[in-house]
Every structure is written in structure tokens, then in C-alpha cells.
Amino acid sequence: MKFIDTSIPDVKILExxxxxxERGFFMETFRADEFIAAIGINSCGVAAKPFVQDNHSKSAQGILRGLHYQQTQTQGKLVRVVSGAVFDVAVDMRQQSPTFGQWVGVELSAANKRQLWVPEGFAHGFYVTSESAEFIYKCTDLYHPQSEASVKWDDPALGIQWPLVNGEAPALSAKDASGLSFADAPKF
Incomplete structure (x- = not known):
């Protein structure tokens, strides 16, 4: 497994x-010893925690999910795509971080087999660029809907460059359509 730095040092691409x-392929998608050695302790002094929940979702082209995070029971997420392709985004919500308010966007697809490590303290979302996509992710804490927050996907303060198919607005859930501005969203 190769760990690739992004413009935010705590967010890593795993290749x-x-x-x-001719029969197919084999790959390791997670190995605890390599993950802990590569991720170690982030800039806020937090060590990588064990994964306790796996999730699997399927979405059609043009759907945007996010930008989500939990204020308590914060989750680190190791995300990947097993069918189709998405543009995956992590936004640093940690006020004491040198990259506070910055974002990283990466294409994850079944073809490139890349994964993205999104540490605790980040808002996370993805946009489906293929006809459909199946998205799998491991979480370091359990889902806690009472503490979930959503940052508006198109907040101009963030300036995320979403690769919108045909320039059309994405399909959003009601929760995401009423997301908070970055300025008003709770921070860590």
C-alpha cells in the first residue's frame, strides 16, 4: 500500500x-500495521483509532452527499469506491489547524482503486460523476445522528471546485440542501 500526501498533510490517499x-485481480484494502505506521499521530496530536463501523452506499450520477461530520463521537473515515466514480472532498474544520478551512478533492473510482483517509475533525462529502457509484467506508466511531452537522456544499467561503456533470446542480437530500455556511457551522 502506498500512502500519498495531499495538500492537507493529515488527509492521505491510499493506493x-x-x-x-486474465482471471481478475487481488489487492489488500486495509492492513492495520501499515495504516497505523503511515497515519500515526495527526497535527492535533490524535492517534489513529480502530475502525468500529463499515458502511456501504449506492448513489446515481449527479447526487452529492455531504459535507457531513459529527460534533461528538467524531469519525475518521477510510473511503473507497467499488463501482463507478466519485469526486471525494474533505474540509478541515479544526480551528487550531494550519489548514483550517481548506479542502482536498480526489477522484476515487473502481478503476483507480484509490482510497482516501479523512481524519476526525473534517467535514466529508462526495459527488457521483459516473452513471452510479457504490461507496464503502470504514469509520472510527459509530454513527451519532444527534450530533451530525452538514456544511453547505457550495459555500463560496470554501470555493470547492465540484466537477458537476453538464454544469447541472447536484441532487441533494433535504438535510444537505439546508446545510450551514462554513462560517456558521460548529468547529472543533
Whole structure:
């Protein structure tokens, strides 16, 4: 597994070694010893916690989910796509971080087999660029809807460059359509 730095040092791209032939392929998608060695302790002094929940979602093209985070029971997420492609985004919500308010966007797809590590203290979301996409992610804490917050996907203060298909507005849930501005959203 190769760990690739992004413009926000605590957010990492994970690129697996893929062994393939005419029969198919094999790859490791997670290995605790390598993950802990590569992630270690983030800039806020927090060590990587064990994963306690796995999630799997399927979405059609043009759907945007996010930008979500939990204020308590904060979650680190290791995310990947097993079918289709998405543009995946992490926004630093940690006020004491040197990258506070910055974002990273990465294409994750079944073809490139990349994963993204989104640490605790980040808002996270993705936009489906393919006909549909299946998205799998491991979480370091359990889902806690009472503390969930949503930051508006198109907040001009963030300036996220979403690759919108045909320039059309994304399909959003009611929760995401009424997301908070970055300025008004709770921070860590």
C-alpha cells in the first residue's frame, strides 16, 4: 500500500498494490500495521483509532452527499469506491489547524482503486460523476445522528471546485440542501 500526501498533510490517499492477470485481480484494502505506521499521530496530536463501523452506499450520477461530520463521537473515515466514480472532498474544520478551512478533492473510482483517509475533525462529502457509484467506508466511531452537522456544499467561503456533470446542480437530500455556511457551522 502506498500512502500519498495531499495538500492537507493529515488527509492521505491510499493506493493499493494490485496483482492482476486474465482471471481478475487481488489487492489488500486495509492492513492495520501499515495504516497505523503511515497515519500515526495527526497535527492535533490524535492517534489513529480502530475502525468500529463499515458502511456501504449506492448513489446515481449527479447526487452529492455531504459535507457531513459529527460534533461528538467524531469519525475518521477510510473511503473507497467499488463501482463507478466519485469526486471525494474533505474540509478541515479544526480551528487550531494550519489548514483550517481548506479542502482536498480526489477522484476515487473502481478503476483507480484509490482510497482516501479523512481524519476526525473534517467535514466529508462526495459527488457521483459516473452513471452510479457504490461507496464503502470504514469509520472510527459509530454513527451519532444527534450530533451530525452538514456544511453547505457550495459555500463560496470554501470555493470547492465540484466537477458537476453538464454544469447541472447536484441532487441533494433535504438535510444537505439546508446545510450551514462554513462560517456558521460548529468547529472543533
Amino acid at each position: 493499493p498494490t494490485v496483482f492482476g492477470d
